[in-house]
Structures are given as C-alpha cells and as structure tokens.
Amino acid sequence: MESKGLTIVLIVLSLGAGLCDGCLEEERLALFQLKPFFHFIDHRVQYLNYDDSVEEKESSSDCCEWERVVCNPTSGRVTHLSLDVPYVETSYDLVDIVEYNYMGSQEENYWYLNASLFLPFVELQNLSIRGNSVAGCIANEGIKILSKLNNLESLDLSFNNLGNNILQQLNGFTSLKSLRLQNCGLKGIVDMR
Numbered sequence: 404m405e406s407k408g409l410t411i412v413l414i415v416l417s418l419g420a421g422l423c424d425g426c427l428e429e430e431r432l433a434l435f436q437l438k439p440f441f442h443f444i445d446h447r448v449q450y451l452n453y454d455d456s457v458e459e460k461e462s463s464s465d466c467c468e469w470e471r472v473v474c475n476p477t478s479g480r481v482t483h484l485s486l487d488v489p490y491v492e493t494s495y496d497l498v499d500i501v502e503y504n505y506m507g508s509q510e511e512n513y514w515y516l517n518a519s520l521f522l523p524f525v526e527l528q529n530l531s532i533r534g535n536s537v538a539g540c541i542a543n544e545g546i547k548i549l550s551k552l553n554n555l556e557s558l559d560l561s562f563n564n565l566g567n568n569i570l571q572q573l574n575g576f577t578s579l580k581s582l583r584l585q586n587c588g589l590k591g592i593v594d595m596r
C-alpha cells in the first residue's frame with residue numbers, strides 16, 4: 404500500500420515539474436533593464452476618470468503577472484511584450500497618446516534604442532514599442548539584431564521617428580508575419596521587393 408501512495412506522489416510531482424512557477428530570472432532582470440526606457444512595463448495603465456486604485460504590480464517577483472507581459476505558462480518564458488504608449492480615455496473617445504504626442508513632434512524627447520536588450524526573450528513572439536519616441540538604434544544594436552529571435556512573429560514600431568533607415572534593418576526576419584511601421588517617418592516611395 405505504501406508503494407502505491409509513493410507512486411502517486413511521484414507522479415503528481417513529475418507532472419508539476421513541467422509547469423513554471425513564474426518568469427525566469429534572466430528575463431525578469433532583462434525587463435528591469437528595459438524599464439527606464441519603457442515606463443509601463445510592470446504596472447496597469449492609468450486612465451483619466453479612473454479611480455485612483457491603480458494596482459502596482461512592480462513588487463511581484465513573477466514578471467509573468469505584470470501588465471504588458473505575457474509568458475508561456477509551461478516554460479515561464481516571455482512571449483509577448485506590449486511596451487507601447489498607453490491610451491487615455493476621454494469623455495468622447497479613446498485618444499491614442501501616441502498620435503497625440505507624435506503630432507507634437509518634440510525632438511528633445513527622442514532617444515536611441517538598444518535592441519539587444521530584447522535578446523534574452525528567446526520565445527518572444529510579439530513585440531510592440533509603438534509611440535515611444537524612438538529616433539533610431541545605437542550602433543551595432545539595431546532592429547536587425549531582433550532577427551535572432553526565431554519566434555518573433557509580430558513587430559510594431561509605429562509612431563516612432565525611425566525614418567527610412569529602418570528599412571535597411573528589416574532583412575533576415577524569417578518568422579515575422581506582421582510588421583507595423585505606421586507614422587514612423589518614412590519618406591518617398593518604398594520598394595518592398
């Protein structure tokens with residue numbers, strides 16, 4: 404009888420071994436490295452006319468519980484990062500802050516992205532950095548480096564100030580199915596052949 408009970412306990416433990424208890428430490432640390440550039444990583448978006456009980460999740464060590472982060476429930480690896488500028492609810496409609504800020508075109512707020520900061524997210528499928536005033540990438544750490552992420556299917560770079568230089572960096576993405584470049588400073592005729 405005891406061996407049957409022990410067998411059941413071992414089966415239950417082995418079934419639970421494949422499930423993850425939270426995000427991986429290396430990915431949690433990578434998210435903290437991104438936080439100074441993308442302020443909305445680990446907390447809920449606050450809306451106008453929203454009560455002030457905005458829940459901060461920053462204290463959670465499990466980044467899979469953070470807003471804007473989605474993880475694979477089995478591996479605990481980050482699969483989706485939505486680091487785009489949030490929406491603001493007005494009494495009339497949802498106004499995209501991205502479009503609002505982009506029209507203002509405050510060049511002093513533009514900054515250069517180090518895309519290699521995303522490399523620890525080896526299972527990343529969806530990345531949105533929409534509307535973050537990105538003017539380009541630092542040397543040798545451009546968007547092209549994201550082509551190393553073999554699972555990346557969707558990339559949203561819209562409402563940044565990337566210009567036509569971004570087009571040179573889009574070769575080599577074998578898994579990419581969706582690319583958004585709306586209002587990113589592209590000029591002239593773009594040949595996508």
